Amino acid sequence: MSKTPFTAEYWENRYQTGQTGWDAGAITTPLRAYFDQLENKALRILIPGGGNSHEAGYLFEQGFTEVYVVDLAQTPLRNFQERYPAFPADHLIQDDFFHLTGPYDRIVEQTFFCALDPALRRAYAEKMHALLAPGGHLVGVLFDDPLFQDHPPFGGNREEYLTYFADLFEIRTLDRAYNSIPPRAGRELFINLIKR
Known part of the structure; x- marks a missing residue:
């Protein structure tokens, strides 16, 4: 477990100093x-x-x-x-992900999992399961790269991730992304996990 507390102040400082790699x-x-393949524009979607x-x-x-x-x-x-003044202000939530309640139809994973202390990974999987509506999907990308041990982004691999998700979700997709952006090519997995 990392010795750094990844608090609101930690992340606020990263944004204030432009450390947003x-x-x-x-x-x-x-x-x-x-x-682009989603047709239902009323899906309730969370981006943690x-x-x-x-x-x-x-x-x-x-x-x-x-x-x-x-x-x-x-x-x-x-x-x-x-940037988006017409976006509903009450849909922008400053809070800890673990304090949220659902349900959501889709939850989008994009560099959130790798920012959490690895000790929280099972708790992340359980919270995602709790937040999703029946049949809801956790979709996005996870790093397939060891990366760092003492600070974000924390890496991992498919075999490790399955230990967190396999009993909670139907694994629709957990495979190497074929269309990553160039800096992440060959280093990320696309996930589409359906709540059991």
Whole structure:
């Protein structure tokens, strides 16, 4: 377990000092391709650890009406509201993911899992399961790369991830992403996990 407490202050400082290497600056290809095949614009979608949330911006632009973003830090939520002033302010939630209640039809994973202390990974899987509606999907990308042991992003691999998810979810997809952005090519898995 890391000795650094990854508090709201920790993440706020990262945003204030521009230490946001996880931010691709736009929606990434795997998630855009997934969103583009969704037809129901009323799906209730949660983006935890959403940061600047290019994913929420894309969904909003495509007409999705029930998109929610949660982050510990205030700055990225404020940045998002400035970029999308018509986005419902009450759908931007400054809170701890583990305090949320559901249900949601889809939860989007994009660099949130790898930002959490690895000791919380099973708790993450259980909370995702609790937040999803029956038949709901956890979708997104996870790193398939060892990365770092003492600070985010924390890495992992498919075999490890299955130990957290296999009993809680039907594994629709947990495979190497074929359409990653170039800096992440060959280093991430696309997941589509359905609540059992």
